Amino acid sequence: MRPQSRTIQEDSTTAIMWAAAAMVTCPFLWLIGDLLWNGVNQLSFSFLVSAPLNAGREGGIGPILFSTLLVVGVCMAVTVPMGLGTALFLSEYTRDDHFLGRLIRGSLDVLAGVPSIIFGLFGNALFCQVFGLGFSILSGGFTLACMVLPIVIRTVEESFRAIARDQRLSAAALGLSKPTTIRAIVLPAAMPGLLVGIILGLGRAIAETAALIFTSGYVDRMPESLMDSGRTLAVHIYDLAMNVAGGNPNAYATALVLVGLLLIINCSSSWIAARWTSFNQLPA
Numbered sequence: 001m002r003p004q005s006r007t008i009q010e011d012s013t014t015a016i017m018w019a020a021a022a023m024v025t026c027p028f029l030w031l032i033g034d035l036l037w038n039g040v041n042q043l044s045f046s047f048l049v050s051a052p053l054n055a056g057r058e059g060g061i062g063p064i065l066f067s068t069l070l071v072v073g074v075c076m077a078v079t080v081p082m083g084l085g086t087a088l089f090l091s092e093y094t095r096d097d098h099f100l101g102r103l104i105r106g107s108l109d110v111l112a113g114v115p116s117i118i119f120g121l122f123g124n125a126l127f128c129q130v131f132g133l134g135f136s137i138l139s140g141g142f143t144l145a146c147m148v149l150p151i152v153i154r155t156v157e158e159s160f161r162a163i164a165r166d167q168r169l170s171a172a173a174l175g176l177s178k179p180t181t182i183r184a185i186v187l188p189a190a191m192p193g194l195l196v197g198i199i200l201g202l203g204r205a206i207a208e209t210a211a212l213i214f215t216s217g218y219v220d221r222m223p224e225s226l227m228d229s230g231r232t233l234a235v236h237i238y239d240l241a242m243n244v245a246g247g248n249p250n251a252y253a254t255a256l257v258l259v260g261l262l263l264i265i266n267c268s269s270s271w272i273a274a275r276w277t278s279f280n281q282l283p284a
Helices: 003-042 045-049 062-092 099-112 116-130 137-161 165-173 178-206 233-243 248-280
Strands: none
Touching (some): 045 062, 062 099, 062 178, 062 233, 099 137, 116 137, 137 178, 178 248, 233 248
16 A cells, blocks of 8 residues: 555545544533533522522522432442342352343343333332332332343443453462452453443433432422432423423523533543552552
């Protein structure tokens, strides 16, 4: 290939990559700009702590924000131990051709593609009616846990499988037991991937709407216990935008708070993962 043709090909490839990156970045910047333009004027400390008034047209999102944190907290309290345990079982105690392992992985892949509205109906039937929890924080949190578990398990499992097999063999040669190997070698090495799985699940949980309408409910007052109904940020945005005339300004402000929470969570997890990797990196 002649040098001139090679240069043209390289320039074309570079231009295509820059165009692809711009196509991904521009919608995000447009979204953030639209939220800032329409919602930043509504933001204040009073907006974050006060209760909504006049069907949400006035007031703030204090009870909404607190209910969101409670629902997501219940979800993560269930998801993290169950997801970590299942991922360890699949990666460390089953082979690729193991029947039970293949069955679990296939079930998780199917569940990951189920629409959220189906999880909402399932959560309403099981947690609200069969278990008698009604429209409550617990019902919403348990339903979200069912939704995000497939994502967390599969992501964490892949992070465990990415660890070199030689490390496990070296631990076995030193006489370390399986639990000790997992605790001292596998978990520290897979911590960045573990954080990624948790953040992916947390991101889906905190922005979910359809499943929570049928489980945690619409009530916008401050919940007094986990058995009380509570409205999350995503449900509040939907209600203001679709059901409340004149609710768009507060809907934009609430959406800006929600996106801000997601950015804070993602940046914090990236920082923790980087610090963890540098702390556990052996000196040259």
